[in-house]
Amino acid sequence: MAKKLKIVSVAAEVKPFSQSGGLADVARNLPRALKELGHDVIAVTPFYTQIIDAVQHKLKPVYQNVAIKIDEQHTVKVNYYKGYLKKDLPLYFVGNDQYFSKKKSIYGSTHENRRFYLFNLAALKLITLIKFPADIIHCHDWHTGLIPELLQKQFHQSHNLKNTRTIFTIHNLSFQMGMNWWEVPSDKKDFGRKALPLFTDPEIEYVNFAKRGILNADIVNTVSEQYAAEILTKDFGQDLHRILSNNQNKLFGIVNGIDEKEYNPATDPGLVKNYSAESIYFKKQNKEALQKNFKLPNKPEIPLIGMTSRLAEQKGLDLLAKILPALLAEDIQFIFMGDGDKNYVSRINKFQKKFPKKIAFSNFEPKWETGIYAGADILLLPSRFEPCGLNQLYAMRYGCIPLVHKIGGLADTVENFNSRTKKGNGFVFKKYHEHRLLMAITRALEIYQYKDVWKKLVETAMKVSCSWEIPAKKYLELYEKTLKK
Numbered sequence: 444m445a446k447k448l449k450i451v452s453v454a455a456e457v458k459p460f461s462q463s464g465g466l467a468d469v470a471r472n473l474p475r476a477l478k479e480l481g482h483d484v485i486a487v488t489p490f491y492t493q494i495i496d497a498v499q500h501k502l503k504p505v506y507q508n509v510a511i512k513i514d515e516q517h518t519v520k521v522n523y524y525k526g527y528l529k530k531d532l533p534l535y536f537v538g539n540d541q542y543f544s545k546k547k548s549i550y551g552s553t554h555e556n557r558r559f560y561l562f563n564l565a566a567l568k569l570i571t572l573i574k575f576p577a578d579i580i581h582c583h584d585w586h587t588g589l590i591p592e593l594l595q596k597q598f599h600q601s602h603n604l605k606n607t608r609t610i611f612t613i614h615n616l617s618f619q620m621g622m623n624w625w626e627v628p629s630d631k632k633d634f635g636r637k638a639l640p641l642f643t644d645p646e647i648e649y650v651n652f653a654k655r656g657i658l659n660a661d662i663v664n665t666v667s668e669q670y671a672a673e674i675l676t677k678d679f680g681q682d683l684h685r686i687l688s689n690n691q692n693k694l695f696g697i698v699n700g701i702d703e704k705e706y707n708p709a710t711d712p713g714l715v716k717n718y719s720a721e722s723i724y725f726k727k728q729n730k731e732a733l734q735k736n737f738k739l740p741n742k743p744e745i746p747l748i749g750m751t752s753r754l755a756e757q758k759g760l761d762l763l764a765k766i767l768p769a770l771l772a773e774d775i776q777f778i779f780m781g782d783g784d785k786n787y788v789s790r791i792n793k794f795q796k797k798f799p800k801k802i803a804f805s806n807f808e809p810k811w812e813t814g815i816y817a818g819a820d821i822l823l824l825p826s827r828f829e830p831c832g833l834n835q836l837y838a839m840r841y842g843c844i845p846l847v848h849k850i851g852g853l854a855d856t857v858e859n860f861n862s863r864t865k866k867g868n869g870f871v872f873k874k875y876h877e878h879r880l881l882m883a884i885t886r887a888l889e890i891y892q893y894k895d896v897w898k899k900l901v902e903t904a905m906k907v908s909c910s911w912e913i914p915a916k917k918y919l920e921l922y923e924k925t926l927k928k
Contacts, residue, residue, distance in 0.1 A: 448578045448922055450477055452486040453566045455559065455586035456549055457534060460495050460526070461488065463549050465699070465833050466614050469666075470583055471528055472702050476915035478532045485575060487566045489558075490524055490536035492544040502526045502536060506572055511564050513642035521565045523572070535573075537565040555621025556648045560639075563589040567598045576603045579922045584614045588656030592639070595659060608925040610918075611660035615830050616674050616681040619653035624682065627651075635686070657686055661925040664695040666831035667852035671696030679828055695921060698855050700911035701836045706813065708841045708905075713810060714817050720905040723842050723898065726817060733818030736811065737803035739776050746891045747776045748884075749819030749843065751812060751834055752826075754783030754791065759825030759848060764790050765877040770884060771798050778815060779804045816841035820897075821887055825872075825880050829853050835869070839904040845869040846887055848880075856909075860900055862890060868904040 454470035456462050470486065478484045495502075502524040510518035522538040537543070542558040552558055567590065570577055582590045591609040598604045620627075627633075633651040635658045640646040657663050665671045673679040675688050687694060704710075709719045715732040718725035730743050739747075752758045764787065770777075771794070779791050779802070795802040805811075816822065822838040824847040831852030835845035844860075847853040849871045860867035872883040891897050 446923075447482055448919070448926075449483045449576055450474070450485075450922070451566075451570060451575065451577045451580045452484065452583070453563075453580060453587045453590060454486070454488055454583035455562070457486060457488045457528070460500060460534070460536075461491055461549055465831070466584055468702070468833060469612075469614070469699055472700065472911045473581075473915060473918065474532060475529055476700070476911035477918070478529065480912070480915055480919065482919075484532055485573075486528055486532070486534045487569060488534065488536060489543045489562050490522075490538035491546075491549060492538065492540070493547045494549065495536070497524065500526050505535070506569075509565075509568065509572070511561065511568055513561070513564070517643065519561055519642075521561070521568075523565075523569060535569055537562055537569070539565075552621070554648065556650055556652065557642065559586045559621070559652065560589060560642060560647060560650075563587060563593055564597075566590065567593055567601075567604070571598070571601045571603055574603055577607045578926060580607055580609050581918075582609060582611045582656060582660065584612065585619050585653040585656065587611070588619075588652030588654075589639070589650075590656075591659035591661070592655050608661045608922070608928070609659070610662040610664065610921060610925065611656035613653065613657075613663065613665040613674070613830070616653065616665075616679070616683060619681065619683070620651050621648060624651060624653075654683060654686060657683065657690060660693075661928065662693050662695065662921050663687075663690060664697055664921060666696070667698045667855045668696035669854040670828075670830045670851040673828070673851060696855075697914050697917045697921075698852055699831045699833060699836075700914045701833060701840065701909045703840065703910045706837050706840050708813075708817055711813050711817070713813055718817075718842075720842070720902050723901050723905070726842055726901075729814065729817035730819070733778065733811075733814055734776070736814070737778050737805070738799075739778070739803050740800050742776070745774050745776060746821065746888055747778065747819045748821045748823055749778045749780070749815040750823045751780050751807070751815055752824065754779070754781050754787040756784065756787075757827050758783075759823075759827060759875075759880070760784070760787040761827075762825050762875070762877045762880045763823065766881045766884075767794055769881060771801055773888065775801065775888070777802045778819065780811060780815060781807050813837070813841065816843045819843050820891060821846050821870075821884075823884075824848070824853055826850060826853065827875060832856070836907075836909040839868055839907050840909065842901040842905045844887070844900060844904055846883055847871055848875055849873045850875075860890070862893075862896060865896070865899050865903075868900070868907055
C-alpha cells in the first residue's frame with residue numbers, strides 16, 4: 444500500500460441502519476473492505492429517527508445544535524450522532540427533526556431535494572468539526588450529488604478539505620433528484636452550471652443533483668463496466684448521455700461485490716441444511732423445504748425457477764408475462780417473491796390461481812431470500828436494464844443458476860454456459876425479446892436434465908469470487924488516480 448488514505452463515504456442509506464435497496468449494501472460493505480485494506484475510513488448518513496433505533500445501535504450524540512449555514516442570513520441546526528459499521532470504522536448520523544424524522548420511510552418527501560441539500564452541507568460541516576483531513580469524499584448516488592460543488596464553492600478553504608478530491612458513484616441513473624427528472628417542466632430544467640438556488644427557494648426542488656455530481660466530481664463511476672458504456676447512449680443515458688459523453692475521460696465502471704460472510708450457504712442459519720460446493724447434494728433438502736413453505740408439490744426432481752426482484756417492467760416482467768403460458772405446459776415450478784407494479788402483481792396472482800401446483804407467489808420476505816437461492820435451481824433476471832444487480836451474485840453463491848439478459852452488470856458477471864467446454868456460470872440471452880427469453884429458459888431446462896453437467900455448472904457458479912476486496916482495490920486505483928491530478 445503506497446499511502447494510507449483518509450476516505451469519507453457519504454450515502455442516504457446504510458445497512459443495517461436504513462435500507463430501501465442495494466445502495467445500503469454498498470454503503471456498508473465498501474467502507475468495510477477499504478478499512479480491511481488498511482485505510483482510514485469514516486461514513487456519513489442521515490439519522491431517520493422513525494427508522495433507526497438509537498438504543499439498539501448504541502448511537503451516541505457527539506455534536507448538538509450545530510448551525511449549518513444555508514445562506515447569508517439563515518442557518519439550520521443539526522445534531523450529529525456516532526455509531527460504528529465495524530470496530531474502528533465510525534458511522535456518523537446527521538439528525539434534524541424537520542427533515543429526517545417525519546416519515547417512516549427513507550424517501551418520498553415533497554421537499555426531497557431540500558432534505559438532501561441540507562444533508563450534503565451537514566456532511567461537509569462534519570468533516571471540519573471532527574478535523575478529518577479527507578483525501579477522498581466518496582458520494583453515493585444523487586442524494587450526495589451536490590457535495591463536489593459545495594466543496595469547491597463553499598468549503599474549499601476549510602483546513603481539512605483543502606486537498607480533498609471527490610468521486611461520484613451512479614447507482615441508477617433513473618434517479619437523479621427528488622422528483623422524477625422527466626416530470627420537470629422544460630422551463631425549469633437545471634443545466635447544472637448556474638449558481639444553486641437558495642435553500643429556502645422553491646426552485647431548489649428542480650435542481651438535478653446527479654447532473655451536478657457528474658459535472659463537478661473529480662471522478663465519476665457507475666456500478667459495472669457495461670453500464671458505464673450503456674449510459675453514454677440515448678437509450679440508457681436518461682437524458683444525461685451528452686453530458687456523460689463530454690466527461691467520458693473521467694467515467695469508469697466497477698462491479699459491486701457482496702458480503703461473502705453474510706451470504707454463505709455453509710454457515711447461513713436460515714437454511715434447513717448448510718452446504719458448500721463440495722456438498723451440493725444438500726441443496727435438495729433446502730428445495731424440499733422451499734416447496735413446502737410455498738405450498739408447492741414436493742417434487743425435488745423437477746426444475747424450480749425463482750424470481751426475487753421487484754415486479755416491474757424494468758425487471759423483465761413484460762417479457763415473462765408473455766411466455767408464462769407456454770412455460771407452464773412443462774413439468775416445472777415457479778416461485779415469485781417481491782413487491783411492485785400492481786398490474787404485474789395482479790397478472791401473476793391470476794396465473795397462480797390457475798396453476799396452484801406450479802406457481803407460488805408472495806410479497807418479499809427477507810427471511811426467505813436466501814432460502815430461495817438455496818432451494819431454487821434457476822434465478823430469473825431478464826431485466827430491461829440493470830446497472831449492476833446483486834441477486835445474480837447471491838444466487839451463484841448458493842448454487843442457484845442465474846438466467847439473465849445481457850445488459851449492465853448482468854453482462855459483466857454472468858457468462859453463458861457452454862455445454863461442450865463446460866465453461867460459464869449461467870444462461871444469457873442478448874436481444875430483449877420474449878422469444879429470446881423463452882429460448883434461454885428452454886435451453887436451461889434441457890441442460891438441467893443432464894445431472895452431471897448441471898452439477899458441474901452449479902459447482903462453477905459457487906466458486907465464482909464476488910468478494911468486496913476486488914472492487915475495493917479498483918476503487919483505490921481511482922482514488923489514487925484523482926489524487927495525482
